Amino acid sequence: MTAPEEALAKASERAAALRAEGRYPPAGEAPLDDTFIDDVPGIDTLAEWAVIEVDPDVLFSTRRLGGPVTALKRLLLRMMRQYHVEVEARQTRFNIALVERLRLLEQRLERLEGSTRE
Amino acid sequence: MTRLHQVLSGAGPYDAVTTQAFAWRELLGERAGGIHAEAIDPRVRGVDPLERLEPAADDVLVFHYSAYAPRLRRLLELPQRKLLVYHNVTPPRYLWRHHPLVAVQCSLGRAQLPTYARAADVAAAVSGYNAAELESAGARDVRVVPIILDPARLDSGGGRAAAGPLVLCVGRLVPNKRHDLVLAAFDAWRRAHAPDAELLCVGEPLGEAYRELLEGLAGDGVTFAGGLRQEELNAAYRRADVLISLSEHEGFCVPLLEAFHFGVPVVARPAGGMREVGGDAVLWTDDPDPALVAELLELAVRDGGLRAELVRRGRARLDEFAPERVADRVREAVDAVVAA
Numbered sequence: 328m329t330a331p332e333e334a335l336a337k338a339s340e341r342a343a344a345l346r347a348e349g350r351y352p353p354a355g356e357a358p359l360d361d362t363f364i365d366d367v368p369g370i371d372t373l374a375e376w377a378v379i380e381v382d383p384d385v386l387f388s389t390r391r392l393g394g395p396v397t398a399l400k401r402l403l404l405r406m407m408r409q410y411h412v413e414v415e416a417r418q419t420r421f422n423i424a425l426v427e428r429l430r431l432l433e434q435r436l437e438r439l440e441g442s443t444r445e
Numbered sequence: 446m447t448r449l450h451q452v453l454s455g456a457g458p459y460d461a462v463t464t465q466a467f468a469w470r471e472l473l474g475e476r477a478g479g480i481h482a483e484a485i486d487p488r489v490r491g492v493d494p495l496e497r498l499e500p501a502a503d504d505v506l507v508f509h510y511s512a513y514a515p516r517l518r519r520l521l522e523l524p525q526r527k528l529l530v531y532h533n534v535t536p537p538r539y540l541w542r543h544h545p546l547v548a549v550q551c552s553l554g555r556a557q558l559p560t561y562a563r564a565a566d567v568a569a570a571v572s573g574y575n576a577a578e579l580e581s582a583g584a585r586d587v588r589v590v591p592i593i594l595d596p597a598r599l600d601s602g603g604g605r606a607a608a609g610p611l612v613l614c615v616g617r618l619v620p621n622k623r624h625d626l627v628l629a630a631f632d633a634w635r636r637a638h639a640p641d642a643e644l645l646c647v648g649e650p651l652g653e654a655y656r657e658l659l660e661g662l663a664g665d666g667v668t669f670a671g672g673l674r675q676e677e678l679n680a681a682y683r684r685a686d687v688l689i690s691l692s693e694h695e696g697f698c699v700p701l702l703e704a705f706h707f708g709v710p711v712v713a714r715p716a717g718g719m720r721e722v723g724g725d726a727v728l729w730t731d732d733p734d735p736a737l738v739a740e741l742l743e744l745a746v747r748d749g750g751l752r753a754e755l756v757r758r759g760r761a762r763l764d765e766f767a768p769e770r771v772a773d774r775v776r777e778a779v780d781a782v783v784a785a
Contacts, residue, residue: 328750331758334728338740350637351736358662359625362542376545384653 370430377422379415447783450478450500451507454514456485456492459649459672461592461699462511462532463489468593469507472772473779478504483514500525505782510561513554521564528782529565530590531579533696533717534558539621544651558582566785569778571697572718590774591766594702602676609641610746613685613709615700616692618650623733624659626691630738632664638743642666645681647673682707687745691733692716701727702766705759710745710752712738722766726758
């Protein structure tokens with residue numbers, strides 16, 4: 328019997344041995360590792376998010392008989408498409424302009440910091 | 446008589462916070478007022494909208510805080526005494542790419558915690574880990590009032606043996622729970638030792654896109670069951686050979702206690718408040734390397750002596766969180782706020 332306190336060391340030893348035999352793949356990054364980001368995202372991430380594009384598949388219903396409710400919601404969305412496209416376009420225009428303005432400010436700040444150091 | 450009205454940001458059918466609100470109502474007996482939530486899933490019964498909340502001057506408001514809720518925040522301005530119970534809010538870093546709206550809500554939820562902490566007459570948290578966060582947010586003398594696990598709700602449902610070993614993973618399909626790591630570890634174990642093993646993931650997904658992403662990562666033998674009714678979940682525990690959690694953020698982790706109740710060994714990563722709950726009854730690993738976790742699964746499933754010891758220790762942990770003990774802590778917190 329393995330004591331609970333010994334299990335981790337034993338498992339680690341066995342994992343290394345079996346990995347050496349090729350029975351486990353080499354350790355690597357997990358699929359979601361690079362999807363987690365700091366709570367103050369960088370400028371490139373902001374630029375990516377500036378473009379508003381919402382997948383209609385996010386509309387669904389969890390109610391009983393949710394199928395028809397989901398279909399109705401998506402139909403209404405399609406009927407209002409002209410309006411939503413306009414809203415998305417205006418919001419995207421503002422977002423992109425804001426991100427570019429921020430990028431310019433960062434560049435100016437870098438130049439200023441550089442000249443101060445010199 | 447002073448009544449205690451419980452308010453939540455949202456009420457869902459498989460939600461731990463909603464379950465707690467019902468457990469508190471049961472415990473409070475005739476002192477219990479209503480349960481009110483800002484958003485109510487249509488499948489939930491017994492919870493009223495916040496608009497229907499009409500507390501008397503001498504009543505108490507119990508805030509179960511787990512998410513951003515603008516209408517809940519307005520209740521802080523009411524003159525009634527307030528008891529804050531902090532269940533934790535997921536750090537948004539896990540969610541920005543997967544569900545921007547929920548990420549924004551989590552970001553705001555964490556940012557507004559100090560407002561709740563300042564407004565509360567008495568502050569409580571479901572674990573020491575949560576209590577530390579609440580103290581950082583400005584609350585003083587935070588009490589730890591763990592989750593109440595009602596064993597009666599675990600009695601229902603049958604259970605039949607699975608064809609091969611069954612690994613159970615219980616928790617919403619959200620990025621911080623790291624189902625991607627669970628899938629990788631299970632796949633490694635299946636290939637190396639247990640070709641007939643099954644993995645059952647129980648929990649509602651963050652959204653359809655996220656569910657599809659996980660389904661794309663899953664190998665053979667994996668089932669995503671969605672949210673299960675209590676008797677179905679109980680049956681799954683009875684069939685399970687081991688519970689796995691590689692979550693990175695947990696305020697408490699109710700499935701640990703559920704696994705102990707059913708005598709199911711646990712392999713887990715000690716995130717947040719989990720170690721306080723699991724103690725020495727879990728095979729912990731900080732390293733989520735699939736090969737290492739696969740070997741822990743192998744030990745937890747095949748080593749009979751180890752299994753028996755983990756089950757024995759699990760029962761002892763369950764005693765630590767016995768409903769009578771937790772009920773005393775709830776009553777102390779309630780008495781403190783009533784006396785405030």
